[in-house]
Amino acid sequence: MKTYNFDEIIDRSGSGDLKHEALLPRWGRNDLLPLWVADMDFATPDFVVDALKARLSHPIFGYTIEPADYRPTIIDWNESHHCWKIKPEWISFIPGIVKGIGFVVNVFTKPGEKVIIQPPVYHPFRMTPEDNGREVVFNPLRLREDGYYDMDFDNLSEVCDDKCRVLILSNPHNPAGVCWSKETLQRLADFCYEHNIIVISDEIHSDMALFGNRHVPFASVSERAADISITFAAPTKTFNMAGIVSSYAVISNDDLRQRFYGWLKANELDEPTIFAPIATIAAYQKGEEWRKQMLAYVEDNVRFVEDYCRERIPGIRPLRPQASFLVWLNCRGLELSHDKLLDLFIDKAHLALNDGEMFGPGGEGFMRLNVGTPRSVLRQALEQLAKAVNEL
Known part of the structure; x- marks a missing residue:
């Protein structure tokens, strides 16, 4: 070893x-x-660097197809690490998670409609919707005496109205590093399902659970959660390769998937750069x-x-x-x-x-x-x- x-x-x-x-x-x-x-x-x-070097040894960097083992590798990783079974057609490359949030905001909301966030939270969750002409609604987390946070569902009920279309979830939470429990995520899924709200679950830190804690994918907690969610993930934080944009989305709901992936495809935003799948496969297979x-x-x-x-x-x-x-x-x-x-x-x-x-x-x-x-x-x-x- x-x-x-x-x-x-x-x-x-x-x-x-x-x-x-x-x-x-x-x-x-x-x-x-x-x-x-x-x-x-x-x-x-080194195994990521070696995989990139192997591709660099070929002198032509032309158009490339998606490697055959790209999706199976993502599927195997999520099942083995998070007990989350996903299908190949649920997956799409996206050119960055913040960009993905912007895409969702533009595809599923109109100017003047609202996006819910749970501060204190990663600041692009606020900036991206606002800069796209959407109103951001705050559902602040509650600070506990032990320093950790809970979701405030009473406040969520108060601030949510019929203009709220999307909730952006940080799971695990950035900056507080909270791994949300299955029960909390189920309660959030029930609320958003009943209010016709799409949940974007940013799970970029999902492979970095510490001190015996466990990450729970939002879409895995219930049928309702799977039905309303767009999950974003990537190997980039875990394997320290943020400059190699290798993010991906997972959507199980047919309608959400067709609308979002159809838009991505129409704009050729679902096509990975030459090195993204290579780095992802190396990281997940050997890391x-x-x-x-x-x-x-x-x-x-x-x-x-x-x-x-x-x-x-x-x-x-x-x-x-x-x-x-x-x-x-x-x-x-x-x-x-x-x-x-x-x-x-x-x-x-x-x-x-x-x-x-x-x-x-x-x-x-x-x-x-x-x-x-x-x-x-x-x-x-x-x-x-x-x-x-x-x-x-």
């Missing part, structure tokens, strides 16, 4: 990576330690051992953050994620305004994180930390943060 080295420091300069290259335009300075954008600092697995070792390393990084904050920065309480490499930091114990919290992280600690307010109501006083990085980098970041907090 091969042992992978996640402690290796890889210099990303010259690669055009967003994590570093966007520092100056976004923060006005480039001396920040970047722990924000949701990709990891670990090398993309299980790498995935297990990576998740174990991420879990140790989470524990490291928890221990460090408890011992040296008690004003910050990290929420242990049930999935993903993103840690939701509750900084409300520092009793700082939004501007002063940003000043602490950016100008004093010299760190680039995503601030909680961008995730919508309920995100105030939080920061999102990416721990998908070598532990030495994480240690440096926490040392800089502890020093800045001590100097307040």
